[in-house]
Amino acid sequence: MQDWLTVHESSAPLVIGLPHTGTDIPAAIETRMTSPWLGRKDADWWVDRLYDFAIDMGATLVRTGVSRSVIDVNRDPSGASLYPGMTTTGLCPTETFDGEPLYHPGQTPDADEIDERRTAWFAPYHAALQEQIERLRARGPVVLYDAHSIRSVVPRLFDGALPQFNIGDNDGTTCAPRLTRAVEAACAVSGDSLIVNGRFKGGWTTRHYGRPETGVHAIQMELADRGYILDPAGPVTPDNWPSPYDPDRAAPMRDHLRRVLTACIAFAESQR
Template structure:
């Protein structure tokens, strides 16, 4: 499965990258209004931003497919993660800005089921397998779900999003002690931070987080201005996405290195020598 990238480390940390992909399989690509629109809401450059994680011994799991094909961070039952608020579904039919993704009709139930079997289920089989493998090595592990989004998306939230948005579903997906050390790592840097604000954790965080079984899941949603330029004019293929900027990203990478270090320290503190 060339769309599924798995790097196996031995440290008690998994970094999940569910929204960094931009690939559109041939059998569905022609159904979209345009490739650009079908990839516009990707978590741009996040896999590059976190590429230091492997050197820390972390396992990474990533899909190269666009979230517009199927979103592996949504409840497969179709239930909303944020009832009463706008959010995209398992097979999104519109962008964050409400623009139709499909030229004609949206995917049928049969097509959604096909995509789930082809791409959603294997992604989660991989995550499940890596969790089991690492739990065989460690008494507790951290599953860190990495995301980003434009700083201003009126349909999703008011105003400008804080730089660092921690999601633990109200401290049900991990031990509150993990939340505290991640907060401390964030607050030691120059960026704004909120915990369980607009983004409380997606389906991956909520589904896999079982602190009583040694699996502590936490989501980090970054406002993209921490490592690339936010759009200052209408989104077009010429203006979005903006480039990844090494100098701009450096302070954010420093903070994220501290965050992942805190995750590892927490996990190892609960493991037997």
């Protein structure tokens, strides 16, 4: 197992993907970047800590430690956009969510380098994810839950403030409707805002693995990070981002997410 790839195996019918919590950038790539901070700015900050309770629930976790600015393992490996006509970042991003350039002029990765990165990091991450899905599916249906977060306000990507819970099943294609309804109901208990298939309908992971007819039910959760850390009130700078992880502030969100994951496990077990 590569030191950048973490797999925690367990027995519940639930696999949690953590594709964007990594902050590792190889030195040879970081020196070509405009700023180490920009290279890590768009991480799903602290999501691995937010969900660490899932281990005690028997969930299997697959996490890459590599920054999404090096390669985004939740994008189509062909480079095709997941949201045609909308602003988004690519397989090997060249700019941040806010449109800031990640690389010095002439230093962006070319096609050969992108292919090398795909082989080095994208392929092993998905091989591990596939292995865990197949291991658990041998016993019956399984839920793949792709865990994400993003700043509540990113004007270049969406208007206004994002709902707290953003559930994606790619318009009802990646999991049984009953699972989506169960996750939605678990979120609704919080009293916070939620939406299904809004701005975020599920990334490549959810769309690629979600095959409910074969017993693999994939769903994405994109959290507005104000639910567990302090969102910057004004411009995002190295002085205010990322906000530190505060266990007390995160505790209510962890309770909500525990309810969500309980619903995922209960759904899978009901299918067996």
